[in-house]
Amino acid sequence: MAIxxxxxxxxxxxxxxxxxxxxxxxxxxxxxxxxxGRFVPYNSICAAIQGVEGGEISECLVPIENSLEGSVNxxxxxxxxxxxxxxxREIVWSIRHSLLLKSGTKDVKTIIxxxxxxxxxxxxxxxxxxxxxxxxxxxxxxxxYLVASGVKGGAAIxxxxxxxIYSLTSVDDDIQDNPNNCTRFxxxxxxxxxxxxxxxxxxxxxxxxxxxxxxxxxxLQEFAARGVNLTRIExxxxxxxLGMYIFFFDMEGSMEDDHVKTAVNAVKAKCQWFKNxxxxxxxxxxx
Amino acid sequence: MAIxxxxxxxxxxxxxxxxxxxxxxxxxxxxxxxxxGRFVPYNSICAAIQGVEGGEISECLVPIENSLEGSVNxxxxxxxxxxxxxxxREIVWSIRHSLLLKSGTKDVKTIIxxxxxxxxxxxxxxxxxxxxxxxxxxxxxxxxYLVASGVKGGAAIxxxxxxxIYSLTSVDDDIQDNPNNCTRFxxxxxxxxxxxxxxxxxxxxxxxxxxxxxxxxxxLQEFAARGVNLTRIExxxxxxxLGMYIFFFDMEGSMEDDHVKTAVNAVKAKCQWFKNxxxxxxxxxxx
Numbered sequence: 414m415a416i417x418x419x420x421x422x423x424x425x426x427x428x429x430x431x432x433x434x435x436x437x438x439x440x441x442x443x444x445x446x447x448x449x450g451r452f453v454p455y456n457s458i459c460a461a462i463q464g465v466e467g468g469e470i471s472e473c474l475v476p477i478e479n480s481l482e483g484s485v486n487x488x489x490x491x492x493x494x495x496x497x498x499x500x501x502r503e504i505v506w507s508i509r510h511s512l513l514l515k516s517g518t519k520d521v522k523t524i525i526x527x528x529x530x531x532x533x534x535x536x537x538x539x540x541x542x543x544x545x546x547x548x549x550x551x552x553x554x555x556x557x558y559l560v561a562s563g564v565k566g567g568a569a570i571x572x573x574x575x576x577x578i579y580s581l582t583s584v585d586d587d588i589q590d591n592p593n594n595c596t597r598f599x600x601x602x603x604x605x606x607x608x609x610x611x612x613x614x615x616x617x618x619x620x621x622x623x624x625x626x627x628x629x630x631x632x633l634q635e636f637a638a639r640g641v642n643l644t645r646i647e648x649x650x651x652x653x654x655l656g657m658y659i660f661f662f663d664m665e666g667s668m669e670d671d672h673v674k675t676a677v678n679a680v681k682a683k684c685q686w687f688k689n690x691x692x693x694x695x696x697x698x699x700x
Numbered sequence: 701m702a703i704x705x706x707x708x709x710x711x712x713x714x715x716x717x718x719x720x721x722x723x724x725x726x727x728x729x730x731x732x733x734x735x736x737g738r739f740v741p742y743n744s745i746c747a748a749i750q751g752v753e754g755g756e757i758s759e760c761l762v763p764i765e766n767s768l769e770g771s772v773n774x775x776x777x778x779x780x781x782x783x784x785x786x787x788x789r790e791i792v793w794s795i796r797h798s799l800l801l802k803s804g805t806k807d808v809k810t811i812i813x814x815x816x817x818x819x820x821x822x823x824x825x826x827x828x829x830x831x832x833x834x835x836x837x838x839x840x841x842x843x844x845y846l847v848a849s850g851v852k853g854g855a856a857i858x859x860x861x862x863x864x865i866y867s868l869t870s871v872d873d874d875i876q877d878n879p880n881n882c883t884r885f886x887x888x889x890x891x892x893x894x895x896x897x898x899x900x901x902x903x904x905x906x907x908x909x910x911x912x913x914x915x916x917x918x919x920l921q922e923f924a925a926r927g928v929n930l931t932r933i934e935x936x937x938x939x940x941x942l943g944m945y946i947f948f949f950d951m952e953g954s955m956e957d958d959h960v961k962t963a964v965n966a967v968k969a970k971c972q973w974f975k976n977x978x979x980x981x982x983x984x985x986x987x
Contacts, residue, residue, distance in 0.1 A: 459822075480942040483773060483935075487819070505942060528815060528836065532774070535746075549815065549836035593941045627924040629933065633917040644943055646916065648770075648934055654880040655767040655792060656931055 425450040428461040428473035434554035434575030440506050440598050441474045444696060457551060458487050465601050466496040472602040478645075479508070479596045481589075482529045489649055492601075492690065493618045493659055499605035499691035500616055504598045507699050510534055510589050513557055513581040514568040521545055522566030525556040530570045536590040542568075557581060595699060605691025609669035614644065615692040617677060618661045619684040620651060629660070635679040636664065639672040659686070667692035712737040715748040715760035721841035721862030727793050727885050728761045731983060744838060745774050752888050753783040759889040765932075766795070766883045768876075769816045776936055779888075779977065780905045780946055786892035786978035787903055791885045794986050797821055797876050800844055800868040801855040808832055809853030812843040817857045823877040829855075844868060882986060892978025896956035901931065902979040904964060905948045906971040907938055916947070922966040923951065926959045946973070954979035 427445060430437040431454020441452055453470055455461035461473040477488045492498065510530055514521065521542055524531070528549040531538070538545065545568075550556050553571035560569040561579035569581065576583050621628045636643055642665045651657040662680075666673040668691065681687045714732060717724040718741020728739055740757055742748035748760040764775045779785065797817055801808065808829055811818070815836040818825070825832070832855075837843050840858035847856040848866035856868065863870050908915045923930055929952045938944040949967075953960040955978065968974045 478942070479937075481937055481939055483937050486770060591939055593939070595942050597942065627920070629930075630917055630920040630924055633914070633920065637914040637917055643916075645945070646935060648932075650766075650768055650770050652768055652878055652880065655765070655882050655884065658932070 426453050426470040427451070428453045428455050428464045428470040430458050430461060430475060430552055431455060432552070432554050432558060434557055434571065434578045435552045436506065436508060436572060436596065437474055437476065437598065438554070439572060439574060440504055440698075443698065444474070444502065444504050444600075458485065459491055462488070462491045462496055462498070462601060465498055465603060468603075472501065472600055474504075474598055474600050476596050477599045479529060479533070480593050481591050482532050484647055484649075485529070486649070488599075489647070489661065493649065493661075493688065494652065497688075498601045498603060500599045500693045501602045501606045501691070502600040502693050503614060503695045504600075505695070505697045505699060506596050506598060508533070508589065508594045508596050509572065509587050510570050511573045511576055511583040512568055512585045512588055513571055513576040513583055514560060515563070516582045518566065518568065520566055521568045523548055523564060524568050524570065525550055525559055525564065526570035527551065527553050527556065533589045533591075533594055534570055537585075537588045541585075599693075607668045607692045608694055609667055612695050613667040613692050614663055614665060614695055615668055615673055615677065616661065616663045616690040617680070618659055618688050618690070619680065620659050620686040622683060622685050632660070632680055632683060635683070636662070636676050639676040641666060641673055641676045713740050713757040714738070715740045715742050715751045715757040717745050717748055717762060717839055718742055719839070719841050719845060721844055721858065721865045722839045723793065723795060723859060723883065724761055724763065724885065725841070726859060726861060727791055727985075730985065731761070731789065731791050731887075745772065746778055749775070749778045749783055749785070749888060752785055752890060755890075759788065759887055761791075761885055761887050763883050764886045766816055766820070767880050768878050769819050771934055771936075772816070773936070775886075776934070776948065780936065780948075780975065781939065784975075785888045785890060787886045787980045788889045788893045788978070789887040789980050790901060790982045791887075792982070792984045792986060793883050793885060795820070795876065795881045795883050796859065796874050797840075797857050798860045798863055798870040799855055799872045799875055800858055800863040800870055801847060802850070803869045805853065805855065807853055808855045810835055810851060811855050811857065812837055812846055812851065813857035814838065814840050814843065820876045820878075820881055821857055824872075824875045828872075886980075894955045894979045895981055896954055899982050900954040900979050901950055901952060901982055902955055902960055902964065903948065903950045903977040904967070905946055905975050905977070906967065907946045907973040909970060909972050919947070919967055919970060922970070923949070923963050926963040928953060928960055928963045
């Protein structure tokens, strides 16, 4: 295992949610452009993250939040409960869905996609295809692949690029219900990068002591008192019973900035349980 | 429409996520036991909620949060963005999943269930059926129905009761990864009930003014200052762009209690947008 780990570190393998044609691949190709490394597709977000934790690959790129559907829970929960990794980059990416089918398909009976993509096109689907059956699969690219392989009366929701890869025709582009549809992806690694300078963010997750009304407020004040701007607060189940939560905080700035470092340490001192995902640079690629 | 609405009001139709054999049905049968009314199954959570909004049915029972998987986003988002309904009861229910198949099935190739049920049995599935394909459908009962209808090599995750209804055999009971697996269901109606007395909760959703660090803290202080105990804070996308959120608050007590009413009104005055789901009684049915 140690040898395998050394080898992958030398090779720089970058995992992503495959197969070919996913938004994750599109983002990975763009963000690592010009850098040395080889891409490894995984068939689930969880498997890609565990690949980094186990040393199979040196880093991975996974979605963490969509502007319409909210958190990608599997990413949040795996990061919180199952691995010990750092966030090393954040990429914000416009998601533009197309309805893709084999040329010649007349009657669309089944529409296949990732559950978040189906949810993001809910209004379009109920307006245009009220009677079609909706089927969830592990990725938009898998949906496109299945339709290309010949699901009778099947159509897929995926990127225009995936349609081109698998030789499908796009019937409608930009079918997402809301034009503000973008997804935040994060790159994960075993070691934090903690860069300084502009355009950095820092993330942590914690379990707050006690359940009295003011507990969360106390934590928020540690940030507010030092002028640390929180960009996101998200609760997830602590998995210890209904009504018990852990909180994720994203903030502007880096652990290299004194006010962020002091606030993070003050929060840590007040928590029952705490995990720092480190600081990372933010890239915006909105079209 | 007005006439149809009158008729349903007289009939008291209660919608739930069907078909026969869902956890929603199990909860509905239990919680409305002894009350006058007729049950109407819907094929999606969204359709059941819209049924109340449109006057087709007088109330509906839908899941809103699971202790392991967190919020049921479709319920939260429909309540916030698409309808104007009140919560009239809350029921906390133990979720106990079984692996169900047709007797004689030897090689399980496909495991079918609702995505939350698949997620809740993730560890069991990767331990016992690492090579099985996982398929998502709209409800656990639909999965059980599909396996009973003869999906080759298929097994379903659902309630033991659903297995009995559709004549499947249970291979393993209590296969959920975590024993603390329970779901909160809410009953929704067009009119709030706002009961007084013990064991009540009040819920609201709002968009907080401004995005400075202390905004959420200000809101939390309105509750804390009046001793109102928040049982849950949940952010969801505001759907206006990444980084913009609405916040759901659940609190102990009723709008009939002065301290709750004053705190809720103070919060309302500080918000850009605000919706009160009213106060309701809480029933615990944990086994």
